[in-house]
Amino acid sequence: MDTLTRIRAFIDVVEAEGFSAAARKTGRSKALLSKYVRELEDELGALLLNRTTRQFSMTEAGHIYYRSAADILKEIESLADLVRENNADLKGRLKVSVPRTFIDADIGQSLIDFAVENPDLSLDIVAEDRFVDLIEEGFDLAIRITRLEDSGLIARKLADFRIYALATPDFVKKHGPLDHPQDLSRVPVLIDTNSRGHNTARFNLPDGGGVSVAVNGPIEVNSPQATLRGARAGLGVAMIPDFIGRPYVDSGELIPLLEDFLPNDRGIYAVYPHRRYLPAKVRSFVDYLHAWFRKNT
Known part of the structure; x- marks a missing residue:
């Protein structure tokens, strides 16, 4: 049995997080996969996997070997791709x-x-x-x-x-004017927790500097789609990517705010x-x- 086959078996077991799962995924028996991994360990003279009836984990040597072995297999696959590239x-x-x-x-x-x-x-x-x-x-x-x-x-x-800051016309009429980033500190802002700033919004200033504004509102959720729905319901200002908000801007349902202050990088x-x-x-x-x-x- 060649070393490459043993390496593939080891990687299959690691990525499936166990011998049984790897057997189901690859169509090989659990015993055969275990045999291949054991032969690889014998060849290396190092234990790669800790095995018990209830737990599965990699040893330190296993972690090191997995990272390098996975790269080697990808290189081999890449070489095969090069041969097939004209297909x-x-x-x-x-x-x-x-x-x-x-x-x-x-x-x-x-x-x-x-x-x-x-x-x-x-x-x-x-x-x-x-x-x-x-x-x-x-x-x-x-x-x-x-x-x-x-x-x-x-x-x-x-x-x-780019990022849009969006709100309904009625919200702007009620809470406006919203002409400067600091104005957001006094109105509800719907927080997308995927943003690195979470409760802090970062803006550019005309002089080339920047300003961070603390914001808060009735909703914090890890979904720009959810903050968009909140803005459409009039709950607050949503800061979302243009590719999500553009249709609602084009229709007039939502108004873009602070366009001169928002990052465009x-x-x-x-x-x-x-x-x-x-x-x-x-x-x-x-x-x-x-x-x-x-x-x-």
């Missing part, structure tokens, strides 16, 4: 991390359209509002909606976006680990999204 049909599995804000908005249709055009490629989409560790958690890439900071990852901007990015050989499926996916945004936004 128009993409195959295999692509694991993508996306924010719920992305998948729940109209722009989430981009993922569905890609899947329709590439039926032989399986998209494993994990939607959650946190920055996953791409390498540690086995993701091929992630979509991030943010002001990008240096993270050691490769990033490609798919589209620009945000973007939607595809990010992925730096690897010598970028898999064709990742490159094709990112190229597709970039073209999709140019056409649809």
Whole structure:
């Protein structure tokens, strides 16, 4: 039995968080997977997994070996992708991390359209509002909606976006005028807890400086869609991405506030680990999204 097969078995067990789950996922028997992992440990002269009848965990050596072994397998897969690159049909599995804000908005249709055009490629989409560790958690890439900071990852901007501060005309009539960021400190503001500032809103000033304003309101929720509904109900001001709020601005249902003060350095990015050989499926996916945004936004 070759070492590569043993390594694959070990990674399958780790990512499934147990031998039984890995057996169900891979179609191999639990005993066979256990045999492969044991042979790998014998070959290395180190215990990689702690096994009991009730618990499963990696040893320190297991953690170290998993990170390197997972990278090696990705490189091998990337080499295979290079050979197949001229083939128009993409195959295999692509694991993508996306924010719920992305998948729940109209722009989430981009993922569905890609899947329709590439039926032989399986998209494993994990939607959650946190920055996953791409390498540690086995993701091929992630979509991030943010002001990008240096993270050691490769990033490609798919589209620009800005933040809207939105309220109904009746709310503005009742609480206005709202002409300066400090005015938000005296009115209800619906808090999206995905924001890094939570109860603090950051604004730009005409002189090039900035100002932080403490805000609060009747709702705090980790969903811009929920704060949007609150704003439409007249509960307060919602600060949400333009790709979510734009239809309600265009219809006149909501009014944009403080446009000259809001940051405009945000973007939607595809990010992925730096690897010598970028898999064709990742490159094709990112190229597709970039073209999709140019056409649809």
